[in-house]
Amino acid sequence: MSGWLGDAAVAHLRAVAEWPDVGERYEITRRLGRGGMGVVYGARDRVLDREVAIKVVDDIGSHADAARLLAEARILGRLEHPAIVPVHDAGSLADGRVFYVMKLVRGERLDAAMASRTVSERLDLFLRICDAVSFAHAHGIVHRDLKPQNVMLGPFGEVLVMDWGVARVAGAAPDKEAVVGTPGYMAPEQEHDARSADSRADIYALGVMLDAMLPQPAPRPLMAIANRARAARAADRYDTVQGLSRDVSRFREGAPVDAYRESALERLARIYQRHRLPITLVLVYMAVRMILLLWFRT
Amino acid sequence: MNFPPTRLSVIARTRSADEEMRRLAFATIIEAYWKPVYKYLRLKWQLGPDQAADLTQAFFATTLERDVLGRFEPERARFRTYLRLCVDGFASNARKAERRLERGGGVPMTSLDFESAEGEMVRYEPAVPADVEELFYQEWVRALFQRAVGDLRAWATSSGRDTMLAVFERYDLADSPDDRPTYATLAHDLAITPTTVTNHLAAMRRQFRRIVLERLRDLTTTDEEFEAEARRLLGSAP
Numbered sequence A: 001m002s003g004w005l006g007d008a009a010v011a012h013l014r015a016v017a018e019w020p021d022v023g024e025r026y027e028i029t030r031r032l033g034r035g036g037m038g039v040v041y042g043a044r045d046r047v048l049d050r051e052v053a054i055k056v057v058d059d060i061g062s063h064a065d066a067a068r069l070l071a072e073a074r075i076l077g078r079l080e081h082p083a084i085v086p087v088h089d090a091g092s093l094a095d096g097r098v099f100y101v102m103k104l105v106r107g108e109r110l111d112a113a114m115a116s117r118t119v120s121e122r123l124d125l126f127l128r129i130c131d132a133v134s135f136a137h138a139h140g141i142v143h144r145d146l147k148p149q150n151v152m153l154g155p156f157g158e159v160l161v162m163d164w165g166v167a168r169v170a171g172a173a174p175d176k177e178a179v180v181g182t183p184g185y186m187a188p189e190q191e192h193d194a195r196s197a198d199s200r201a202d203i204y205a206l207g208v209m210l211d212a213m214l215p216q217p218a219p220r221p222l223m224a225i226a227n228r229a230r231a232a233r234a235a236d237r238y239d240t241v242q243g244l245s246r247d248v249s250r251f252r253e254g255a256p257v258d259a260y261r262e263s264a265l266e267r268l269a270r271i272y273q274r275h276r277l278p279i280t281l282v283l284v285y286m287a288v289r290m291i292l293l294l295w296f297r298t
Numbered sequence B: 001m002n003f004p005p006t007r008l009s010v011i012a013r014t015r016s017a018d019e020e021m022r023r024l025a026f027a028t029i030i031e032a033y034w035k036p037v038y039k040y041l042r043l044k045w046q047l048g049p050d051q052a053a054d055l056t057q058a059f060f061a062t063t064l065e066r067d068v069l070g071r072f073e074p075e076r077a078r079f080r081t082y083l084r085l086c087v088d089g090f091a092s093n094a095r096k097a098e099r100r101l102e103r104g105g106g107v108p109m110t111s112l113d114f115e116s117a118e119g120e121m122v123r124y125e126p127a128v129p130a131d132v133e134e135l136f137y138q139e140w141v142r143a144l145f146q147r148a149v150g151d152l153r154a155w156a157t158s159s160g161r162d163t164m165l166a167v168f169e170r171y172d173l174a175d176s177p178d179d180r181p182t183y184a185t186l187a188h189d190l191a192i193t194p195t196t197v198t199n200h201l202a203a204m205r206r207q208f209r210r211i212v213l214e215r216l217r218d219l220t221t222t223d224e225e226f227e228a229e230a231r232r233l234l235g236s237a238p
Helices: A007-018 A063-078 A119-138 A188-192 A199-213 A220-229 A241-253 A264-274 A276-297 B019-043 B049-065 B079-097 B114-124 B132-158 B162-172 B183-190 B194-219 B223-234
Strands: A026-034 A038-045 A050-057 A087-092 A098-103 A151-153 A159-161
Touching: A007 B132, A007 B162, A007 B194, A007 B223, A026 A050, A038 A098, A050 A063, A063 A087, A063 A098, A119 A159, A119 A199, A119 A241, A188 A199, A199 A220, A199 A241, A220 A241, A264 A276, B019 B049, B019 B079, B019 B114, B019 B132, B019 B194, B049 B079, B049 B114, B079 B132, B132 B162, B132 B194, B162 B183, B162 B194, B183 B194, B194 B223
Parallel strands: none
Antiparallel strands: A026 A038, A038 A050, A050 A098, A087 A098, A151 A159
8 A cells, every 4th residue: 555645534534533532432433513621522332332422621731621521520410300411421531631421412402493483382491491400500500601502402302401511519619710601691790700600690691591582572571581580680680590480480371470560451461361261251151141131121 | 632751852853963863853854844845835836846856855955954943943933834934935045046956965865756746746736725835734744644654554564463454544544435444344354343343443543643643742842832733633623
């Protein structure tokens, strides 16, 4: 064989030489994409004969990235919830880089999936996201980078909240970074100092997400819920994610919501919407009675 | 990234008091760069084959004899960039002077196979790539990989890993994705299991990567330059 390497061979060698050597158990099959501090590869777990995803720290020398990736893996390991991607394994490569193995998530991102959904379906998705975030908060974990791009929808209706790379455990050592998160979804206090971001920073991001998920113009009570969740002052937001999701659920049920003070007319309209059939039957009954009464009088 | 331990780079060795070490260091640099330089002169400077061959030899002779590499400042540029700028300066001066260039004496470059380099140029004809600097990089990568594959072959042959080498050559060195056999085909042809194919490929890629990084370490001057080059070459593109 000659020593000449064609373009295709050079490109292929660059790709396969880049793939990390994760040991005997996993066989890297493709590169899926890049996250904040590492690259995610598709791989086959030879022992269990299944497809998995492996996230590997990018920089060999970055102890901060390695610590963050390991922290992310541990956080995910603690959060066993149907809407949070499960971690199967974690370890170090021969060169010291940290990696973890997780479920391979197939599907589409929330932001790409909204157009084809009804308002009711969107609210259902939002409530399931809230469930996952609420679960994390109950375990003392704040995500700090919630946005539609970090939520995946599976082919069987699964909702998965992804990318817990900048999540923070309550009581953990404060971050050195001044800012973590994504502009537009970051609470004002998080923009100034990531260390001050508590669970209400996630509630802020959920408020922005709710607004983004709604068709325009959105019903006023829903806009009020979104606005309250993303209030500039943390103290003006919902205290908990349950409070937020309770209000959204109440809207779905046709009940009054805490975030919106409705007028008498709006209240009547809402009550009518909620009890349309019995009210219609009563009104028809009364109308018939009235007609009959007038008929016999004449 | 599996960085090999720091050692004296080939650029540093060109300044050694030991003549043999200096000669080998020059040879390593020529080996890594002569094809990129030749093709760069052909395409960017639009020189004919003979002229580009003469200028390539003269460039290395002059550069190495006059200790141009000694003026390289790692904090200002990567070595590859520095060398390319030197080529530009050299070609520009040669064009201005319109003089016949002396072929270098005392520098080990008798084995430069310009005919084969010219044969490889066919893929650029008749179009000249829009980004000639990128071409210089691509050719540098190709030269680096070709040497690394050569080293890998020598390692596999000398250690009795002929089947591993056969798997690597047929799968990873295929000229195009269409020519790449399936694991099952390879396993059948070589009378091994598909799992063995997977394991052989993983082992050979690991060794290939190690050799490439060793050679890269040799061709760079600082840890920062080495890491940046390694990241661009084998790391993940953004």
